[in-house]
């Protein structure tokens with residue numbers, strides 16, 4: 046057996062069945078650098094980010110490893126089936142465990158849950174050599190090793206993904222994190238994060254921390270920023286975190302000093318009753334003050350809202366628009382409420398009979414229909430009909446992506462940040478156009494790519510803890 050591994054992150058099918066060859070800004074992943082880093086030295090390796098590269102179906106690797114966020118599942122199946130036909134060993138890990146359990150497990154040799162580290166990957170490859178592969182590998186959450194950024198340096202990416210932690214200290218009931226981590230998070234040792242930052246800094250590209258919540262641990266964040274400043278690592282970066290960071294002037298000033306120029310805030314709603322229903326421990330009465338605090342520190346803001354929660358009504362669309370305008374949000378984003386399948390909120394809506402469309406099948410197989418932003422009302426909302434919600438959403442999305450608004454947002458001092466703000470806004474504008482176009486067509490004309498050989502997946506979901 047040739048000791049060689051081929052690591053692939055698949056792309057997905059577009060409406061016409063062709064493969065997308067564009068990496069959307071919100072689909073960046075650190076999985077390739079992680080998996081490449083844990084392959085033992087005695088094994089050769091080759092990688093493929095299919096968004097930008099072609100899969101080498103003639104590879105001489107004996108082991109294929111696929112790492113697949115949810116929207117790539119259909120494409121993953123095609124790749125797995127091809128390599129199984131060529132009698133390769135195929136290991137697959139999906140972003141959400143129910144995809145691995147229900148969809149991938151039967152077609153590949155083994156599925157993995159969590160993140161591999163060097164010891165666990167060695168164990169798997171030893172099993173391959175010994176012919177004792179297990180059906181499941183539980184890799185856990187230990188990311189204390191430097192990642193292999195050489196696999197991304199060659200890619201045409203406007204920024205590079207980095208990470209300090211996985212999980213989140215909060216337990217919002219619609220989010221994919223709590224079912225995995227139950228309100229816990231795992232911090233990487235600062236020395237490994239610093240090592241990654243130095244490696245990524247060589248590219249001179251902006252960096253994006255893909256943590257669910259960079260503000261999970263204040264003391265850790267302070268230490269990390271001080272180390273970046275102390276080691277004079279020349280980077281600019283953005284991250285997602287909770288809005289309450291806006292009250293923490295000391296941390297905000299340190300973030301700026303360490304190169305932070307943009308924070309993404311998942312605000313979700315302008316109604317405290319909605320927040321309560323989602324178990325989101327924030328308070329909308331402080332949003333203006335907190336957003337102002339972040340701007341005062343010189344940091345730009347991306348803000349996300351969901352529409353179609355129970356307390357939303359016909360005024361919600363205008364209220365959200367005014368919030369974006371009054372607070373000068375540089376990257377505004379909205380989508381229709383769509384709780385992750387398997388979460389407490391999704392299960393509750395299901396048992397209350399509030400599901401209007403088959404959201405699980407769409408989420409898994411019809412990436413072209415269920416796209417980001419979600420523009421379909423899959424769930425009944427107490428204050429809005431399906432038609433009102435979908436029309437109000439498209440109108441709002443169109444308003445926030447008007448050229449006049451976009452031009453105003455890109456007038457920021459740093460040209461690199463201006464370029465990113467422009468790219469994110471223009472990508473949203475493109476989506477607004479395509480949503481308006483699709484609304485004019487009958488549903489049957491919106492082609493969804495589902496290989497006919499796939500059986501319909503049972504409409505029940507669960508998420509495994511590991």
Ligand code: SF4
Pocket residue numbers: 213214215216217220221222223257258287311325
């Ligand atoms: S704060 Fe954000 S990442 Fe954390 S549980 Fe809530 S939605 Fe998820």
